[in-house]
């Protein structure tokens with residue numbers, strides 16, 4: 109599950125009320141998930157050997173080859189077409205791998221340079237050393253400014269909502285802006301500046317103010333002690349201007365008395381006036397290296413001559429957080445291997461078991477089943493976004509997408525009636541509003557009959573709900589913090605299985621020994637029933653627009669609502685939209701999935717941070733212009749934000 113999309117996580121949940129539908133004939137019990145297999149698969153994927161499976165690392169690629177090997181053993185058809193016969197085992201496995209572009213590392217180029225203007229700088233000091241006195245940010249644009257004036261601009265925060273603008277008093281247009289790290293609130297993560305004070309937002313604010321480059325003064329005395337000194341890239345697009353962290357010593361050479369400036373910055377922004385420093389030449393040169401990254405795709409061809417053109421995608425992401433860093437919930441500086449047993453070795457084990465079960469099923473599924481282990485999920489659904497842009501079976505023929513993310517921590521809940529208590533397994537299902545048929549399908553497969561082994565646990569109790577397989581929590585929305593979002597954005601009905609959050613989420617302690625294997629087997633067997641039920645009908649599920657989680661984005665502190673579904677992965681020259689919610693301001697403005705927002709409310713938009721920044725400046729009920737690229741066409745539309753409820 110991706111933390112980047114976590115703000116969209118279920119807020120409103122709806123408990124399934126029993127629909128009084130007659131339980132249809134059960135699928136003949138052809139095969140059941142093997143707890144042994146689930147244990148083996150999770151033990152391997154969550155082992156130290158794979159070092160947390162961070163996208164683009166050898167550990168993730170070992171996982172991909174392992175999954176490809178399993179697909180091959182099951183006799184699934186490889187997803188990729190290649191010229192010539194495969195001869196070696198490696199060549200056979202490679203045919204299951206769908207590569208996608210991904211920057212896994214950043215390094216310094218040869219041409220980094222910050223110097224005083226040679227004519228005007230002090231004679232004893234003309235240049236600063238990259239790596240010691242300063243270091244570029246991984247998302248910095250390459251390029252620079254020659255002999256540019258420097259201007260101190262407080263904390264470099266600009267927020268209409270907070271009525272706070274460091275750039276209102278410090279004119280940085282065509283100059284190099286120099287600002288302090290952090291906020292006037294210190295590092296308070298719940299303070300009013302928590303969002304506006306983030307580096308990405310400072311970058312957007314400096315660019316919007318017309319700065320040629322942004323230098324951020326480290327908060328630690330020693331540059332290498334500063335948490336921002338680590339060169340890293342979040343695959344969320346370039347800043348648009350050169351950006352670097354500079355040491356406090358370097359800053360005082362350029363600006364003079366830092367302690368005095370800090371005092372000024374900690375007062376209200378409007379009081380600090382214009383402070384200029386010595387002229388600088390700045391050149392930033394970072395190299396962002398792409399690493400091979402793959403989705404793993406295996407196909408079980410359908411048995412029905414007509415329906416085999418339709419496909420059901422079953423997915424689970426196999427990547428995780430590696431050794432920590434971006435996205436980690438660990439507070440430790442060196443947290444170690446993030447094992448990701450629940451997130452999401454559990455889903456991959458479910459995927460492989462479903463592949464085995466559906467391959468053995470007799471009669472065979474009528475529709476083609478496409479099994480996909482995604483990568484890049486934790487970095488913002490990169491792999492699944494790539495897949496929907498480069499589908500192996502056309503999306504128009506993709507009748508449903510079933511996603512499993514974190515299905516290994518099933519809990520039990522109490523069912524009570526009078527003096528009787530029964531414990532029942534709890535399961536969360538997302539996307540139930542994305543097809544007309546979903547609730548009925550879920551309900552009839554959740555009903556227990558006398559023959560079910562689970563039924564015996566509850567037999568004799570007249571407790572409401574005890575004739576159900578699970579205590580279900582249903583969420584209507586097709587968007588959520590995992591790969592099904594990418595499919596729903598393309599109008600594919602989705603279902604998302606999840607056993608819920610826990611204290612080990614995104615920490616090294618998400619280990620294989622904490623998995624509830626018996627509970628996971630129940631989820632997998634339920635998913636198999638649902639897939640078979642979908643496949644039994646001649647009619648494909650009817651796509652419907654789901655009620656949205658109206659609070660999505662509230663955690664970001666926005667006051668306004670547009671109803672856009674930003675693509676978090678692909679943005680350097682605009683913000684691409686995965687979709688637009690029905691009847692939203694965005695829909696009324698005429699925005700569409702695939703549009704790239706390049707300007708909004710007078711702000712240039714190059715990436716999701718610029719977009720968020722512009723959004724923070726907008727007021728409900730006021731009309732703004734939004735410029736989008738649709739194909740090669742540039743359109744100007746009018747959008748009126750609504751009040752966020």
Ligand SMILES: [Zn+2]
Nearest residue numbers: 109110451486
């Ligand atoms: Zn996750």
